[in-house]
Structure formats: structure tokens, C-alpha cells
Amino acid sequence: MEFFIEVLTGGLLAGVMYSLVAIGFVLIYKASGIFNFAQGAMVLFAALTFVSLQELGLPFWIALLATLAIMILLALGVERTVLRPLVNRSPIILFMATLGLSYIIEGLAQLLWGAQVHGLDLGIADEPFIVGGIFLSQFDLFAAAIAAVLVVSLSLLFNKTRLGLSLRAVADDPLAALSVGIRLQQIWVAVWAAAGFVSLVAGLLWGARLGVQFSLSLVVLKALPVLIIGGFSSIAGAIVGGLIVGATEKLAEVYVGPLIGGGIENWFPYLLATLFLLVRPAGLFGERAIERV
Amino acid sequence: MLFSQAGQFSTHYGQDRRVFRLKADRWSVGTLLVFAFVGVPLLGNDYWFSAILIPFLVLSLAGLGLNLLTGYAGQLSLGAAAFMAVGAFAAYNFQLRIPGIPVLLSFVLGGVTAGLLGIFFGLPSLRIKGFYLIVSTLAAQFLIPWVFTKFGWFSNYNTSGVITAPKLEILGIDFDSPVGRYLLTLAIVVTLTLFALNLVRGSVGRNWMAVRDMDTAAAVIGIPLTRTKLLAFAISSFYLGIAGALWAFTYLGTVEPHGFDLSRSFQVLFIIILGGLGSILGNFLGAAFIVLLPILMTNLSDFFFGSSIDPGHLENLRKILFGALTVLFLVKEPEGLARLWHRMRERAGVWPLRY
Numbered sequence: 001m002e003f004f005i006e007v008l009t010g011g012l013l014a015g016v017m018y019s020l021v022a023i024g025f026v027l028i029y030k031a032s033g034i035f036n037f038a039q040g041a042m043v044l045f046a047a048l049t050f051v052s053l054q055e056l057g058l059p060f061w062i063a064l065l066a067t068l069a070i071m072i073l074l075a076l077g078v079e080r081t082v083l084r085p086l087v088n089r090s091p092i093i094l095f096m097a098t099l100g101l102s103y104i105i106e107g108l109a110q111l112l113w114g115a116q117v118h119g120l121d122l123g124i125a126d127e128p129f130i131v132g133g134i135f136l137s138q139f140d141l142f143a144a145a146i147a148a149v150l151v152v153s154l155s156l157l158f159n160k161t162r163l164g165l166s167l168r169a170v171a172d173d174p175l176a177a178l179s180v181g182i183r184l185q186q187i188w189v190a191v192w193a194a195a196g197f198v199s200l201v202a203g204l205l206w207g208a209r210l211g212v213q214f215s216l217s218l219v220v221l222k223a224l225p226v227l228i229i230g231g232f233s234s235i236a237g238a239i240v241g242g243l244i245v246g247a248t249e250k251l252a253e254v255y256v257g258p259l260i261g262g263g264i265e266n267w268f269p270y271l272l273a274t275l276f277l278l279v280r281p282a283g284l285f286g287e288r289a290i291e292r293v
Numbered sequence: 294m295l296f297s298q299a300g301q302f303s304t305h306y307g308q309d310r311r312v313f314r315l316k317a318d319r320w321s322v323g324t325l326l327v328f329a330f331v332g333v334p335l336l337g338n339d340y341w342f343s344a345i346l347i348p349f350l351v352l353s354l355a356g357l358g359l360n361l362l363t364g365y366a367g368q369l370s371l372g373a374a375a376f377m378a379v380g381a382f383a384a385y386n387f388q389l390r391i392p393g394i395p396v397l398l399s400f401v402l403g404g405v406t407a408g409l410l411g412i413f414f415g416l417p418s419l420r421i422k423g424f425y426l427i428v429s430t431l432a433a434q435f436l437i438p439w440v441f442t443k444f445g446w447f448s449n450y451n452t453s454g455v456i457t458a459p460k461l462e463i464l465g466i467d468f469d470s471p472v473g474r475y476l477l478t479l480a481i482v483v484t485l486t487l488f489a490l491n492l493v494r495g496s497v498g499r500n501w502m503a504v505r506d507m508d509t510a511a512a513v514i515g516i517p518l519t520r521t522k523l524l525a526f527a528i529s530s531f532y533l534g535i536a537g538a539l540w541a542f543t544y545l546g547t548v549e550p551h552g553f554d555l556s557r558s559f560q561v562l563f564i565i566i567l568g569g570l571g572s573i574l575g576n577f578l579g580a581a582f583i584v585l586l587p588i589l590m591t592n593l594s595d596f597f598f599g600s601s602i603d604p605g606h607l608e609n610l611r612k613i614l615f616g617a618l619t620v621l622f623l624v625k626e627p628e629g630l631a632r633l634w635h636r637m638r639e640r641a642g643v644w645p646l647r648y
Contacts, residue, residue: 089627097620099619100620107611108613115605225428267435270428270432274428277429
């Protein structure tokens with residue numbers, strides 16, 4: 001039983017890491033209805049930029065702020081070159097555009113900073129300690145705390161500020177938002193910049209765990225089932241989805257994996273998400289789509 | 294005026310319904326086919342056959358398969374390579390387990406196996422649509438190569454999961470030389486393309502397009518959604534399966550499950566975006582582009598900078614270029630290279646006048 005709880009908590013904490021990536025998706029999807037495939041590339045780009053700046057000798061906070069500034073510039077560029085010309089096009093077209101965008105950002109990141117693996121030390125020991133007979137990772141707890149702070153501040157942003165009000169207005173009905181004088185372009189830049197910030201945080205945590213390297217851009221794929229289960233448009237859903245995916249994939253790997261040869265972590269979340277979709281097509285917290293002919 | 298549409302009247306319904314209604318089209322397609330079947334084998338060399346023409350043809354076929362699903366029926370898929378893998382491994386196993394089975398039959402059976410699996414992974418499309426479908430196709434993309442790697446039975450217990458091409462012999466004629474493999478691939482691709490051309494202008498294709506444009510509306514006017522969507526998945530996967538078998542046996546010769554990973558799926562997706570969604574011709578243009586661009590870039594950089602450019606940089610530049618071209622095409626010409634071609638044709642019809 002103790003072993004079960006240990007696997008479960010380990011999985012839940014790993015799930016928090018998935019949620020961090022998924023939150024970036026949700027931000028952009030909520031405000032512009034775009035499924036941003038480039039989120040993973042942004043995670044890679046942010047982490048690589050930060051590490052390379054640090055290796056150039058910049059102190060932690062300066063490097064962090066500089067990377068943030070670069071992510072904001074990236075948001076401006078994306079809005080100008082991709083979002084604005086493609087306004088009002090079908091979601092599938094926009095999705096494919098972000099697929100192209102992810103290639104550009106990945107190529108750019110590696111062209112600028114090289115393709116070798118960088119170590120990243122955030123000063124938190126990745127050592128397990130014991131609570132009530134269960135091994136817990138200090139690093140995972142730290143990541144969970146960061147995620148909690150992020151979620152609280154994002155929900156404050158959405159619910160208590162003027163910017164959040166306009167974000168929700170745009171998400172609800174872009175045309176109505178335009179007609180009451182909300183500037184769509186500024187909202188997009190703001191939301192892509194926020195997603196850039198989230199991907200920086202996710203990139204740092206994932207980078208410290210795996211090393212900063214190309215495979216970081218693949219965490220985007222793990223965030224997909226998280227989004228499906230949680231629903232595309234809910235931050236709370238991203239967290240719950242992350243926890244479900246993290247816990248079930250670890251449990252499945254430990255208890256089902258040995259029966260069919262192991263390594264099932266790679267595809268299990270997708271299968272789970274597909275089965276989930278068959279029962280609840282809009283996810284746990286997603287909005288039910290209503291169609292008119 | 295390079296060709297004329299004037300004076301070509303249809304006097305029977307049959308004439309009006311032809312795939313190539315214009316005389317100029319029939320002539321140019323006929324000439325092209327004769328050239329491809331007779332001229333190219335005489336003129337080309339082994340490098341052209343093995344490194345350019347065969348991958349071009351196979352990728353065109355793969356693009357065609359995905360285009361039927363995504364471009365015509367509107368179902369987004371990131372699992373193209375998985376169905377290619379199914380086609381390759383199934384064809385290999387039919388060869389292995391049934392002694393004396395004809396090569397072509399094993400290809401067809403490989404395609405049919407891929408088609409059946411396509412139906413299975415297409416089942417979620419009945420409940421969900423749009424982006425959500427990405428996940429169920431991704432499930433196929435990760436699950437299927439894993440199965441081929443994990444269970445040795447599929448690769449006849451080869452230690453690294455590699456399968457090797459059988460001897461390509463049809464009706465006693467040996468197709469193992471580069472020219473032979475080119476001709477075999479060409480014949481299969483041409484046959485399947487003609488079939489697809491007929492498919493998309495018939496009731497099946499019209500149903501697909503109605504579902505693509507709005508599936509609720511399609512259901513309202515009485516198009517059976519279940520059958521239409523699953524048929525799209527089945528036929529698309531059949532094409533991808535055949536393409537996978539060709540990729541393994543006429544292009545590479547040996548292949549491992551890893552050769553059909555996610556980046557291969559993206560490659561096929563890029564072909565149909567660049568070539569043109571909902572176009573048969575576009576797949577060929579897109580595939581030609583994607584095969585030729587890397588070769589062109591390598592040659593250009595060799596020419597201008599010698600070998601001073603790091604191949605890693607070149608790879609990254611290529612990635613950036615592909616991404617930028619994708620975005621550019623989606624912004625400027627969402628119907629892709631095929632639309633550019635049609636515009637050129639219209640120009641040629643009135644040349645040298647402007648209109």
C-alpha cells in the first residue's frame with residue numbers, strides 16, 4: 001500500500017509539470033481560439049535563451065528578465081507576422097500555421113544557441129526526503145508550489161484586472177469585444193507574452209530536470225492529453241488533467257507495464273485521452289460546443 | 294494562347310463527366326505518362342531513380358492518402374506515418390508467413406490491414422472533431438511503432454526490429470534494379486492516383502467535402518456521417534499503407550519502426566499544406582518540393598561556401614525555411630502550389646494577352 005501511495009504521489013507531482021506546459025496552451029486558446037502547437041518550441045526557446053545568457057555570465061535575475069523581454073519581442077513578432085494576416089481564418093489553418101511557427105522557433109533557438117545539452121541548476125536539490133514513510137522529491141514539491149503560485153496569479157489576472165476583463169471579453173465574442181473598443185491586437189500580444197512567460201517557467205523547471213536540450217520541445221506532446229482531459233479552455237482543467245495524466249501513467253507503467261513489456265508511458269496518456277473523449281467530448285471543464293447550421 | 298478551351302463541346306453526359314475534359318489536358322497527361330514510363334528509364338541514372346524519383350513518388354502517394362482524409366474529408370491527422378508503418382510491416386509479414394504470395398498482393402493486403410486499423414483509430418472521429426482528433430491520431434502514432442518495436446514477431450525476431458525487402462519479382466520479371474523499382478513504384482502510384490481522381494469527383498468525394506465544410510449541415514441533408522468519415526479513414530489509411538510498403542521495399546530496402554516516427558507524419562502534413570489541401574495535383578507538387586529543397590540547399594551551400602557550413606546549421610536553416618514557407622503559404626496562398634499552377638494555366642490560356 002505504501003508503495004502504491006508513493007507511486008501515486010510521484011505521478012501526481014510529475015503531472016504538475018505537465019500542467020505547467022498545458023497552462024500556456026490554455027491561455028492562448030482562451031483568448032484567441034488558437035491551438036498553439038508552438039508552445040513546446042517556446043518552452044525550448046525560453047530555456048535555451050536563459051541558459052545561454054547565464055553561461056555568458058549574466059546573473060540569474062538579469063538573465064531571467066532579459067529572456068522575458070525576448071519572449072515579449074517574440075510575441076510581438078508572432079502577432080505581426082502570423083496572427084494578424086490570418087485573422088478570421090479557420091482554426092485548422094491557424095493550427096497549421098503554429099506548426100510552421102514551431103519549426104521556425106526550434107530552428108532559430110538551435111541556430112542561435114547551438115544544439116548541445118546545457119545543464120541548468122536552479123539551486124534546488126533533487127533529493128528525496130521522507131514524509132510518513134513515503135519518499136517525496138523536494139524538486140517536485142518546489143515545482144508544485146510554483147504551479148500553484150502561477151495558477152493563483154493567472155486567475156487573479158483574469159478575474160480582477162482590466163486586462164483580464166478584456167481577455168475574457170475577447171474569448172467570449174471577438175466581434176463584440178472589438179465593437180466596444182477593445183484592441184484585439186494588443187490583447188493577442190499580451191496573451192502570447194503571458195504564454196511566453198509561462199513557457200519560460202516551464203522551460204526552467206523541465207530544463208533543470210532533463211537538461212536543456214531539443215527534447216524539451218516534445219513535452220508539448222505530453223501536454224496534449226492533459227488538455228483533452230481537462231478541456232481546452234480551463235486553467236483549473238489543465239491542473240486536474242495534469243494530475244490525472246501524471247498519476248495514471250505512472251501507475252500504469254508500474255502495474256500494467258511489466259505485463260506487456262514496459263515502456264507504455266509513451267502512449268498510455270493518448271489512449272487514456274481518447275477513451276476519455278469518447279465519454280466526454282469536451283473534457284472535464286471544457287465548454288460544450290453548440291453548433292448552428 | 295498556348296492552349297484553347299474553345300470549340301470543345303460535350304455531346305454526351307459521359308464526355309462531360311470525364312476526368313480530363315479538355316483535349317489539351319488529355320494530351321499533356323498522356324505525354325507525361327509516356328515520358329515517365331519510357332523516356333525517364335532511358336534517360337535517368339541510378340542516382341536519380343533511387344534518391345529522387347522513387348522517394349518523390351512514394352511521398353506523393355503518402356500525401357495523396359493524407360489529403361483524402363484531411364484535405365477532402367476535413368479530419369485532421371498527425372498519425373500518417375503510423376499507417377505507413379502498418380502497411381510496411383503487414384506487407385512484410387504476409388510475404389514471410391504465406392510462401393509464394395505475389396508481391397503486389399502482399400502490398401494490397403498491407404494496405405487493407407492499414408485501412409482496417411484506420412477505421413479503428415477513426416472511430417473517435419464520430420464523437421469528436423477538430424483538434425481533439427489530433428490526440429486519437431497521436432495515440433496511433435505512438436502506439437503502433439511501439440508495438441512493432443516491442444513484439445519481435447512483427448519483424449521476425451530481428452534484434453533491432455529491422456525488416457528487409459523481399460525479392461521484387463512479378464510474373465517472373467525481376468524489378469530489383471533501380472529502374473525496375475522506379476517503374477514498379479510509378480505504375481502503382483499512377484493507378485492509385487487515377488482511382489483517387491475518380492473517387493473525389495464521385496458521390497464519395499462529394500460527401501467528404503460536405504462533411505469537411507460542415508458536418509452538422511451534411512448530416513441534416515442526409516449524408517451518413519458514420520459511413521462517410523470511416524470510409525475516409527479507411528481509404529486514406531489504405532493509401533498510406535501502400536505508400537509505407539513502397540517506402541520500405543522499393544525506396545529504402547530495409548526499414549525499422551523508428552523510420553516511421555512523428556517527424557515523418559509532419560513531413561507528409563507539410564507536403565499537403567504546401568501542395569494544396571483538397572487537390573490531387575498538389576500532392577505531387579508538394580512532394581517534389583520537399584524532396585528537392587534539401588538537395589538544392591545542400592548544393593547551393595556547397596557552391597557558395599564550400600564545405601565551411603556546419604551541417605547542423607544547414608539542418609536548422611532548413612527547418613526555419615520550411616516553417617517560414619508553411620506560414621507564408623497559409624497566409625498568401627492557402628490552396629498551395631496547386632493553386633499557383635492553376636493560375637499559371639489560366640495565364641497560359643490567354644497568353645500573350647492579359648485577359
